[in-house]
Amino acid sequence: MTKRFGGIVLDISFRVLVPFTLVYGIYILTHGEFSPGGGFQAGALLAAGIVLSRLIQGRSAGFNISGEHAVIWAGVGTFIYALTGFLPLFFGGNFLDYSFLPFPAEELHELHAMGILLIEIGVTICVMMTIIDILDAVTERADIDD
Amino acid sequence: MQILIIEAALLLFLIFTTVCILCVKDILAAAIIYCAFSFCAVLLYFMMGSPDVAFTEAVIGVVSTIYFVVALKNMNRWCK
Numbered sequence: 001m002t003k004r005f006g007g008i009v010l011d012i013s014f015r016v017l018v019p020f021t022l023v024y025g026i027y028i029l030t031h032g033e034f035s036p037g038g039g040f041q042a043g044a045l046l047a048a049g050i051v052l053s054r055l056i057q058g059r060s061a062g063f064n065i066s067g068e069h070a071v072i073w074a075g076v077g078t079f080i081y082a083l084t085g086f087l088p089l090f091f092g093g094n095f096l097d098y099s100f101l102p103f104p105a106e107e108l109h110e111l112h113a114m115g116i117l118l119i120e121i122g123v124t125i126c127v128m129m130t131i132i133d134i135l136d137a138v139t140e141r142a143d144i145d146d
Numbered sequence: 147m148q149i150l151i152i153e154a155a156l157l158l159f160l161i162f163t164t165v166c167i168l169c170v171k172d173i174l175a176a177a178i179i180y181c182a183f184s185f186c187a188v189l190l191y192f193m194m195g196s197p198d199v200a201f202t203e204a205v206i207g208v209v210s211t212i213y214f215v216v217a218l219k220n221m222n223r224w225c226k
Contacts, residue, residue, distance in 0.1 A: 036197040044205040051212055131209060138216050 014056045021049035029124050039120035043127030067136030070129040077125030084118040160186045173223055177214040
């Protein structure tokens with residue numbers, strides 16, 4: 001971010017707020033088992049960071065994700081969720097049965113933690129990209145009507 | 147006892163902000179007061195012992211306020 005944008009208040013608040021929000025979203029995602037938080041909250045927080053950078057710097061922002069890419073990534077997030085659900089079916093378990101995930105792990109609770117983390121990553125990507133896509137749709141409609 | 151007083155004050159402020167949202171003529175001001183309402187609801191959820199719901203409400207309150215302000219771009223700001 002070498003380019004200055006707007007006033008000094010917008011510039012400094014962009015540099016302070018957006019990286020902190022993104023890192024805090026990832027913390028909420030990975031620490032969600034032991035503290036309040038989880039996939040939905042982490043996704044909404046990451047989307048809030050990207051929406052902030054979009055509001056401050058416009059379409060040429062460093063962290064911007066366009067609407068077309070956002071739809072594709074939302075599908076990828078749903079695919080990760082579904083893949084984690086269907087993968088144990090091919091290894092002798094039930095749907096979403098984390099004990100039969102084909103990952104090398106010493107004990108059973110490691111497999112459970114891994115499966116829950118994969119589910120949360122899928123939910124995070126889906127929620128984040130859906131919020132960005134809704135914002136993109138609203139701003140596109142506003143641009144067309146002008 | 148102090149908890150009860152703080153909770154009663156927060157509930158009264160919640161009702162006050164809701165009446166303000168209904169009465170105000172400026173839609174941008176209504177969106178901003180809705181953000182204050184959301185923050186008040188966050189504090190109430192937190193005092194009732196559900197930090198998970200409070201966290202969700204905080205994040206979604208911010209995002210929905212941004213949606214309202216962006217959607218206000220192509221409509222009249224003042225209602226009659």
